[in-house]
Amino acid sequence: MDTPYGSASLPVWERPEPRPRAAAVPLSRATIAGAAIRIADADGLDGLSVRKIAKELGVGPMRLYDYVANRSELLDLMVDAVYARIAEAARPAGWRATVLAIVHRTRAVALEHEWFADLLGARPHLGPHALAVGEATAAALDRAPGIDGIDDLQRVLGALNAFLAGALRREITERRTARSTGTGLPDWQAAHGPYLTRMLATGRYPTVARLVVDGAHLDPEETFRHHLTTLLDGITSRPRTRRG
Structure with missing residues (x-):
């Protein structure tokens, strides 16, 4: 053609x-x-x-x-149809609220279409709806007080996309594992509890012990929200100065 x-x-x-x-x-x-x-x-x-x-x-x-x-074009169309649903996320006032709305919408849609997470983290998605979601996210982050220039914006977008791909894949992998084995995470933890207790009692893993004993054990949604908040807090914690 x-x-x-x-x-x-x-x-x-x-x-x-x-x-x-x-x-x-x-x-x-x-x-x-x-x-x-x-x-x-x-x-x-x-x-x-x-x-x-x-x-x-x-x-x-x-x-x-x-x-x-071919199959690649088919997957492109499927992915962009999912991005069309993500693009429907409300656009509240403020950069942070906008990013939160888009990211939480992405998680909700990915949990409905688990295969979508398998296609995250590789080459960028370039369909019109994917580009619309990317534009909305980048434009919001560009207004964050810790962003000074295109280099900062690229790093922050990279960190956010890496977090999103990793968090969704981990959560969806756990869901798939629970279905395939018939054992949910609480049951798996209970089964391995005695072994872990013996290992921690050796004193060789004091920091891991603190995490297990004293750390918060959140459900998947709370964990996602907590980690996302930590990431966004880091964006604004240290305003950067523009390099010459």
């Missing part, structure tokens, strides 16, 4: 939808992404296939390739 960029193919978001066929089942990229999301919610990304999507929609598998060229 000839494009303004030479012979490179246009990204899926910039390609026009194929012309509708005279078929019993109308298709669009949105309906294909919706079906793919439902399958991934039920079976994970490993259980996602063109054949399953086609069956869900009641069409032949080859029809889907008029709309998406």
